Amino acid sequence: MFSGIVEEIGVVVSLSHSRLIVRARVIMVDLKPGDSIAVNGVCLTATEIIDGVFKANVMPETLRRTNLGELRPGDQVNLERALTLSGRIGGHLVQGHIDATGTVNKIIQDGDAKLMTISAPPEVMRYIVEKGFITVDGLSLTVTNLAEHHFSVSLVAFSQSHTTIGGKQEGDRLNLEADIIAKYVEKFTSKKTASINEAFLTEHGFA
Numbered sequence: 586m587f588s589g590i591v592e593e594i595g596v597v598v599s600l601s602h603s604r605l606i607v608r609a610r611v612i613m614v615d616l617k618p619g620d621s622i623a624v625n626g627v628c629l630t631a632t633e634i635i636d637g638v639f640k641a642n643v644m645p646e647t648l649r650r651t652n653l654g655e656l657r658p659g660d661q662v663n664l665e666r667a668l669t670l671s672g673r674i675g676g677h678l679v680q681g682h683i684d685a686t687g688t689v690n691k692i693i694q695d696g697d698a699k700l701m702t703i704s705a706p707p708e709v710m711r712y713i714v715e716k717g718f719i720t721v722d723g724l725s726l727t728v729t730n731l732a733e734h735h736f737s738v739s740l741v742a743f744s745q746s747h748t749t750i751g752g753k754q755e756g757d758r759l760n761l762e763a764d765i766i767a768k769y770v771e772k773f774t775s776k777k778t779a780s781i782n783e784a785f786l787t788e789h790g791f792a
Contacts, residue, residue: 587623589676589718589725591663591748595624597656598638603645605629605653608638612666621667621681625749626723626760627651628681633681651683652722652758660748663723676725677718683760685709687721689753690735699740700729701753707759710734712763712771724748 598606605624612622616639620631629641648654656662668674671768687705693698703721705713713736717728726738745751753759 586668586681587628587665587681587723588624588672588674588692589626589720589723590665591724592665594661594747594749595664597658597660597662599658600643600653600656602641603648605641605643605656606638607641607662607664608738609664610637612664613639616666616677623663623665623667623679623681623723625652625662626679626681626720626762627653627683649685651760652686661752662699663748663750663789665723677720678721678761678765679720679725680746680765681723684763685761686758687761689755689757689759692753692755695739697742698743699751700737701740701750702735702737703761704735709761709763710736712767714767716764717767718764720760722760724750 593609593611595607595609598608607624613634616631616634618631618634621628622631627647629643631639631641633640643653685706685708687703689701690704691702692699713728715728715731719726719738721729721738724744728736729739730737740750771784781788
């Protein structure tokens with residue numbers, strides 16, 4: 586599990602034969618082989634750590650369904666180590682399992698902040714609510730507005746300078762992960778709705 590609070594920006598060394606190599610500094614302090622790490626919000630496993638870089642295997646399916654397949658040497662990526670039980674959760678609970686990708690539609694300067702509008706497919710939009718959470722390239726953000734096919738987020742100056750989100754342009758593809766709690770609530774209520782009827786209420790003493 587992750588929190589969506591990016592720890593640092595890493596730099597891609599190479600991506601070839603389904604192996605991603607990233608240069609980092611902050612996260613390398615206690616990273617060891619087998620640890621999970623979110624790269625642009627995608628949960629990967631560090632397989633090797635040496636000389637300030639870590640290596641991770643990336644499945645072809647992951648390359649197709651996320652923006653990792655578009656990475657080139659020198660590109661920057663958002664990095665976050667997995668949560669520990671003793672740490673604070675500054676964002677929200679994030680699995681690192683990308684639901685789909687979205688596209689930057691519009692960016693408007695709003696004082697020191699930027700308002701970014703992102704189009705997303707129905708399988709993501711169904712879980713988005715105003716003032717709720719959404720993970721964008723591994724960054725936990727609050728939804729400021731939404732419509733049928735897109736939503737907006739406000740990017741504060743700190744996020745712009747400490748993650749890759751500040752360098753995004755209109756047309757760029759972003760990894761999106763909806764709130765896991767919303768998915769569980771949907772599944773739970775859909776099953777309960779079908780079973781809570783007059784017979785159920787009578788049987789349990791409510792009618």
